[in-house]
Amino acid sequence: MLEIKNLRVQYGAFAALQDVSLSINDGQVVSIVGANGAGKTTLINTISGLLRPVSGQISFDGKDLLQMEGHNIASMGIAQVPEGRKLFSDMTVYENLLMGSYSKHARPQRQKQLEMVYELFPILKARDKQLARTLSGGEQQMLAIGRAVMMCPRLMMFDEPSLGLAPKIVQSIFEVILRLKAAGLTIMLVEQNVRQSLQISDYAYVLETGRVVIQGSGQEVLANEHTRAAYLGI
Amino acid sequence: MKPLLKNSSILLAVILLVALTLPLYAGEYYIHIGVMVLFYAYMAVAWNILGGYAGQHSLGHSLFMGIGAYTSTYLFSVMGITPWLGMWVGGALAGVMGLFVGYLCFRYGLKGPYFALVTIALAEAAVYIATNAEGIGGAQGLSVAWTGNAPEMMQFNGKGGYYYVILVMTVAAIVLSTWIIRRRFGYQLLAVRENEDAAEALGVDTLRVKVQASIISAMLTALGGTFFAQYFTYINPRNVFGEGPSIQILLFAIIGGLGTVWGPVVGALVLVPVAELSRGWLGGSFSGAHILLYGTVMVLVMLFMPNGIVGLYEKIRQRIQNRNEKSEVA
Ligand SMILES: Nc1ncnc2c1ncn2[C@@H]1O[C@H](COP(=O)(O)OP(=O)(O)OP(=O)(O)O)[C@@H](O)[C@H]1O
Ligand SMILES: [Mg+2]
Numbered sequence: 001m002l003e004i005k006n007l008r009v010q011y012g013a014f015a016a017l018q019d020v021s022l023s024i025n026d027g028q029v030v031s032i033v034g035a036n037g038a039g040k041t042t043l044i045n046t047i048s049g050l051l052r053p054v055s056g057q058i059s060f061d062g063k064d065l066l067q068m069e070g071h072n073i074a075s076m077g078i079a080q081v082p083e084g085r086k087l088f089s090d091m092t093v094y095e096n097l098l099m100g101s102y103s104k105h106a107r108p109q110r111q112k113q114l115e116m117v118y119e120l121f122p123i124l125k126a127r128d129k130q131l132a133r134t135l136s137g138g139e140q141q142m143l144a145i146g147r148a149v150m151m152c153p154r155l156m157m158f159d160e161p162s163l164g165l166a167p168k169i170v171q172s173i174f175e176v177i178l179r180l181k182a183a184g185l186t187i188m189l190v191e192q193n194v195r196q197s198l199q200i201s202d203y204a205y206v207l208e209t210g211r212v213v214i215q216g217s218g219q220e221v222l223a224n225e226h227t228r229a230a231y232l233g234i
Numbered sequence: 235m236k237p238l239l240k241n242s243s244i245l246l247a248v249i250l251l252v253a254l255t256l257p258l259y260a261g262e263y264y265i266h267i268g269v270m271v272l273f274y275a276y277m278a279v280a281w282n283i284l285g286g287y288a289g290q291h292s293l294g295h296s297l298f299m300g301i302g303a304y305t306s307t308y309l310f311s312v313m314g315i316t317p318w319l320g321m322w323v324g325g326a327l328a329g330v331m332g333l334f335v336g337y338l339c340f341r342y343g344l345k346g347p348y349f350a351l352v353t354i355a356l357a358e359a360a361v362y363i364a365t366n367a368e369g370i371g372g373a374q375g376l377s378v379a380w381t382g383n384a385p386e387m388m389q390f391n392g393k394g395g396y397y398y399v400i401l402v403m404t405v406a407a408i409v410l411s412t413w414i415i416r417r418r419f420g421y422q423l424l425a426v427r428e429n430e431d432a433a434e435a436l437g438v439d440t441l442r443v444k445v446q447a448s449i450i451s452a453m454l455t456a457l458g459g460t461f462f463a464q465y466f467t468y469i470n471p472r473n474v475f476g477e478g479p480s481i482q483i484l485l486f487a488i489i490g491g492l493g494t495v496w497g498p499v500v501g502a503l504v505l506v507p508v509a510e511l512s513r514g515w516l517g518g519s520f521s522g523a524h525i526l527l528y529g530t531v532m533v534l535v536m537l538f539m540p541n542g543i544v545g546l547y548e549k550i551r552q553r554i555q556n557r558n559e560k561s562e563v564a
Contacts, residue, residue: 048435074437086432088425099425102418103437151436 001026001186002047002155007056009039009046016042018210020056024155024203029177029187031197031218033231034207040190041083043207044157048080049073060155075103079153083160083190085144089133093124096132096143100150109152116183117146120176138169145176156180157188174200194231198222206231253401257394263514265393269400269465271506273458276404277479278486278498279411280454285484286493287420288447289427290340293350294357295483297335298328298452300475302459304364307376307469310387317388321460325453332452336445345430357475364471375470378463388464396465403461404499407454412495414450423447427493455483489535491542500543505531 002024009017016039024030032040045051047058049070058065060076068076079100088096097117101110118125121142127135132143141161148156158177162170174196181187191197198204201218206227214224221227228234256268277299285291305327306320335356339349365373383391390396414420422443425433434440463469472478490501512527539546 045431050431050434069439070434071437071439074435080435082432082435086429088428088432090428091421091424095421099421099433099436099438102422106437147436 001061002188003057003059004047005057007043007046007058008054009042009051010054015054016210017046017053020207020210020212022205022212022215024186024188027181027184027186028202029181029189029200029218031189031191031194031201031204031221032207033194033198033204033221033227034190035230037209038207039210040207041159042210044080044082044159044188044190047073047157048078071103074151075105077105077152077154078157079148079151079155080157081144081148081159081161083163085140087132087140087143087147090131092129092131093135093143094128096147097124097150100147101152103151106150106152110150113150113152117149120149120179121146138165141165141169141173145173149180153185155186155188157190159190160192162191162193194227195222198227257397262393265397267507267510269393269397270510271502272397272400272404273461273465274482274486274506275499275502276400276407276461277455277458277483278490278502279404279407279495280451280458281483282487282493282498283411283414283423283454284444284447284451286487286497287415287423287427288444289493290444290447291346291350291484292353292451292480293477293484294353294355294480295451295455296475296477296480297353297357297360298331298455299459299462299479300357300360300364300469300471301328301331302456303463303469303474304370304376304459305456306460307378307463308370311376311379316386317460317464318386321457324456324460328456328459329449329453332449333445335452336448337441340441340444340448354477354480357477357480360475361471364475371470373471375468375473376463378467378469380467388460396461400461400465403457408495408499410454415495419443419446424493485532489532489539489542491544494542494544497542497544504543 004023005021007017007020008015020039020043022030032043034040042051046053047065049065049068049072053066060078063076065073065076088099091099097114098110101107101113106113123139124142124146127139132140135143145158145161161173161177165173170193177187177189178200189197189201198218198221201221204216204218204221205212206214206221214221214227216224222232253268257265260268277295281292281295302321302324305324306317309315309320309323310317335353339352344352364370370376378389381387381389383389385395388399414423422433422438425436425438426440426443430440459474462474486501486505487498488501489505490499491497508527508531535542541548
């Protein structure tokens with residue numbers, strides 16, 4: 001469903017991604033593994049249309065995303081759960097969720113998606129009138145995920161959703177990702193928790209200084225010597 | 235929470251009643267202060283739509299005020315067209331300028347201080363253009379011809395008439411601003427202010443909503459400019475396009491509380507009387523004193539109420555509410 005070819009993205013003269021090609025098939029969970037600064041967030045923001053590549057192609061269901069503006073990419077069914085959550089901190093939980101469903105394509109589904117979010121995260125329903133900035137870290141992450149679910153996405157990109165969270169909440173976030181997959185969504189996952197994310201991945205890419213250096217099924221990448229040494233500390 | 239809500243609607247009713255009846259018992263001087271409070275409240279509400287809601291701090295809103303003031307005054311004095319009509323022509327021109335400035339800046343991603351600098355530069359350019367344009371009075375400016383007590387020409391004997399004009403304008407601006415913030419457009423503006431990238435990724439056309447806010451804000455500001463010209467009956471490049479009005483408008487909005495419906499109104503309500511009265515009391519004896527006092531109030535507010543007066547009120551209200559909830563549980 002998502003096809004990226006020879007993507008090059010620069011910040012000024014510095015190339016954060018050089019010649020990255022990857023593809024994600026319908027219904028898969030695909031992991032992007034890489035050290036700090038490897039270019040993972042850059043990749044996600046480029047797909048979302050927040051950054052413009054210097055060269056390369058990105059297509060989604062055969063449509064050229066590079067011809068579109070960021071806000072139109074959202075209505076193609078591409079959502080991101082951004083690094084650092086990026087909530088609207090002075091809005092309530094409920095208002096943050098509504099912000100996810102303002103696009104033309106998500107609007108008619110609002111009620112249905114809202115029920116889904118509240119079912120995934122009952123705590124959000126209990127706190128619907130609370131300001132986002134007064135939520136705990138875990139609750140904020142749930143809200144960031146919930147807001148993306150409100151967009152009715154077909155592809156959901158997670159950028160380090162478990163950063164800074166307690167182990168128990170990390171587990172529940174992994175469970176939610178699996179439930180979203182079961183509901184038919186396609187997932188792109190960037191996680192510090194490399195072992196666990198590879199275990200649930202159908203396919204994975206390892207990114208180093210802006211290039212794909214290893215790719216394969218989750219199991220293959222998990223078994224790879226280099227990955228084990230560099231990212232799993234074995 | 236209930237009694238608090240009731241209190242605030244009673245408070246609102248009382249304020250409205252006082253506002254409506256003020257000219258019936260107050261002297262001219264106090265009506266003048268009332269006009270100034272309302273005028274700056276109006277201008278700050280207009281500024282707040284772009285500066286507060288969308289978070290794009292224009293430091294050159296006098297550009298739009300000047301366009302409104304000059305357009306209606308020129309049409310009135312030279313062609314005899316009533317300012318009631320002229321104000322909409324000025325509003326439309328300012329709207330086009332708001333579109334131009336907004337598109338120019340936001341299309342190229344100008345933000346924060348860079349946007350502010352461009353707005354200052356454009357307003358300053360307008361001062362020079364107006365100063366050198368002899369057709370609109372040059373450095374001398376324009377006087378609004380006095381046609382006697384002529385409400386149809388927005389001219390009144392005494393200050394009461396002006397007072398009611400600006401009262402209606404201010405109430406209308408508050409209603410519009412409240413309406414905007416409760417709609418999808420308002421939420422999109424707030425989202426842009428809080429996190430532009432996140433808003434764009436959620437499907438908000440951030441460029442479009444910012445430009446729209448710029449147009450609305452510019453148009454409203456220009457209408458205020460017409461009122462200013464009619465009230466003072468004289469305009470020149472500095473006093474309408476200059477940095478003075480830009481900064482005053484901005485200060486009332488910031489001190490009252492950015493991005494809230496009532497912040498700009500409260501800011502003007504609290505500060506304009508301080509400024510006007512202190513000008514009267516202190517101005518004569520040693521000049522510049524009112525600026526000092528004014529500056530001191532401002533620094534204090536910024537230090538102790540970073541979210542403005544309305545922000546402080548919200549904080550106290552939240553505290554009381556929390557305490558009540560706790561005592562209910564106990
Ligand atoms: N706005 C920017 N301007 C300049 N350089 C940037 C910018 N954003 C990122 N970079 C650089 O691009 C490279 C890739 O950054 P990116 O944020 O994509 O990495 P990442 O893989 O997400 O890292 P992390 O795991 O730390 O989040 C880094 O070297 C970073 O310093
Ligand atoms: Mg990152």
